[in-house]
Amino acid sequence: MTVARRDVRENVQQQKKRISDNPALQPSSLEKLINGIWDSLFSGVRMDPTEIIAQWQTIESSRQPRLLTDANHELAPRSAQDAFGRMSVLARKISQTTKACRSLEVIVQAHWITCFDDRVAELAQTITREKARKAAICEACSDFNWTEKELRNKMAIWRGYHEIKQAAGWSALVFAGMGLYRFCKYRVSFTEDTFQTLRRLQHRFEVAADTLHPRWRTLLGIVDAPTTPKYTGHLHDWVVNGPDNEAIPLPKTYHKWDKNFSYTHLPDSVIDEEAWGDYDPRSVVSGNAENEFTCQSCGEKQSSTPTDNACNCYANLYGSPKSSLAPVQIFRTANGKNNGLIACGAFEKGWAVGEFVGELTTGIRGLDVMIDRTERASYQIWQGRKGNHTRFINHSCEPNTHYERFVWLGKQRSVLVSDGIAAGDEITVDYGNTYWDDLDKECLCGRPTCRYRRRQVTQLVTPPNGESE
């Protein structure tokens, strides 16, 4: 059964109420900080300082609100809808600008602490450390024109920024948003455990920041820190949680089986023309219904134009402006399953984790494929060399997702739906008996109710995804 967006909303509201009723379930301030970082990394609004600065300069040099009068909008707004649209663009751009300015502020303030510590160390060569600190504070008070008390209050917070940057890297500071100030002001979570957690997350944040916001590092130029991205390409070209928590290029994690492994990231499935010509085997309606698709689950009109679409089923996948990737990363499993998929943020029960996207083909034998059928055709979806993040989901006998069939614009889809996934959990699905019955492998899901462990297997080390060695 498909869960409509209304049901999902009610679910979320009930869940929120349960959480606010029960203080034991309140997220800790560290969880809030980390969730805030992931939210802004995956928000779909790209942090692009170069563009923001150029827009700002345009406003400054023309002394008029150009964001409201670009080439397509020379005239006054024609309607409330027009004015509303322009104001939404302005509000988005201004909040992005404010966010970039706030990020610059915290970068400079965190770096100021490094310079302060260096100055104290320099002075401490000739006087005691205590006196050196006092002298550096006096110098700063005169530069800032603040009292010592004012400076010390600010410094306590800036030192918090500095410590977070040391543990989790610059990207954590830049994408932390407003939660950062509260986190550093109250310091309740400044423990060794917190910093260990942040150190583990550093490369995960950087992979997401560099691949989803390739120009964010431009901001670091203000303190002369390196501005070249460390991780390039697609978010899922990187496998996180490698040795020393570094990220590993995806192909490297398959070299053991295939030296030439490559993976093409697809937003939507592609048809293997040798198998199907130009026929889409997922079609469930005849002819070209042209904007006349009605959702079989909620009965509302479907359209790929967001303003014409009234179907809210799996709204994060279909019919709304698709700007962000699902908040997931490919990670190195610790128990021999090679890679897996980890949730960066929580997925409420009923939310879509993704569509099973790959090559629509037929006739593949001996490899992992999903077999799907309509009334007219039986087809395979193969993800071995191209597809999306669902390719990296491992089996569990107690999974936290399941598949649902859904028809979008007359084409059948397999949507992976959450049964409730907490941030940081591995995302898993039950591959089903048919998969395991045909297979010479032992299940490594590790769940107490595992159905396929301790089987009589002849070959324990088989390549992931049924590839030939």
Ligand SMILES: C[S@@+](CC[C@H](N)C(=O)[O-])C[C@H]1O[C@@H](n2cnc3c(N)ncnc32)[C@H](O)[C@@H]1O
């Ligand atoms: C769709 S892929 C999942 C991603 C895969 N782990 C990888 O690194 O590419 C399916 C393959 O992952 C491995 N796998 C997934 N779940 C497993 C489990 N519970 N126990 C053992 N191997 C598993 C098997 O090799 C299987 O053929």
